[in-house]
Amino acid sequence: MxxxxxxxxxxxxxxxxxxxxxxxxxxxxxxxxxxxxxxxxxxxxxxxxxxxxxxxxxxxxxxYHDFRRVPAGRHVVRLCRAEACQARGARAIEAAAVERLGVAMGATRADGAVTLEPVYCLGMCATGPNALVDGVPVSRIDGARLDRLAAEILA
Ligand code: FES
Structure with a gap:
């Protein structure tokens, strides 16, 4: 049984x-x-x-995007894909995040270190591109900030 x-x-x-x-x-x-x-x-x-x-x-x-069917990684990075952040370069930031974090958008790294997923507006449109990193808002993301975030996350 x-x-x-x-x-x-x-x-x-x-x-x-x-x-x-x-x-x-x-x-x-x-x-x-x-x-x-x-x-x-x-x-x-x-x-x-x-x-x-x-x-x-x-x-x-x-x-609903907020519901997970599989466990998230130890860190969760949610990148804003909505219009205002797109106008401020979010698409390039997303491509760079995929490369630096070593995970596809909407996926979790095989080692469980990080989940990367989209979010559609965090209500901080004037300071984009924006993300939530483990629930903490991060604004004005550029290459240097992304490098620091990736280094902390993958440490
Ligand atoms: S469009 Fe990204 S925070 Fe509003």
């Missing part, structure tokens, strides 16, 4: 506080806060608890 992943019991316990349909988003945030991501194996338990289909739960998880 296959043993159930013990994390699923925790997911069920978290789900007990919510009801569909309004409870799905807050529950997903709770699950991600508890585990750092929403593993695909949690989906059946979430669907069952809220009386939703697995497809509905999966659809919401994949629709």
């Amino acid at each position: 296959k043993t159930e992943d013990p994390r699923i019991g925790r997911v069920r316990a978290l789900a007990a506080a919510y009801h569909a349909p309004d409870g799905l988003l807050p529950l997903l945030h709770d699950v991600q806060a508890a585990f750092g991501h929403i593993d695909d194996i949690f989906v059946p338990a979430i669907a069952e608890a809220l009386n939703l289909s697995r497809a509905e739960v999966h659809g919401v998880i994949t629709f």
Whole structure:
């Protein structure tokens, strides 16, 4: 007999506080806060608890960029791709970040050191190109600043 992943019991316990349909988003945030991501194996338990289909739960998880289906790296760099930052050179910064961090956009390095992902406006448009590095805003990113960030992250 296959043993159930013990994390699923925790997911069920978290789900007990919510009801569909309004409870799905807050529950997903709770699950991600508890585990750092929403593993695909949690989906059946979430669907069952809220009386939703697995497809509905999966659809919401994949629709919102903030939900992770796999664990993030030890550091998370979120580069702004929205218009004002694009006008200030974000595209070149993104290309340089991919090269210096050694990871594709939207991916995590094989050694787990860093996840690089896009974000669409951080509300600091006048000081772009902008990023969030482990949740801390970083503005006016240029090559030199990017080099320093990459050195710290990969140290
Ligand atoms: S466009 Fe990048 S912070 Fe607004």
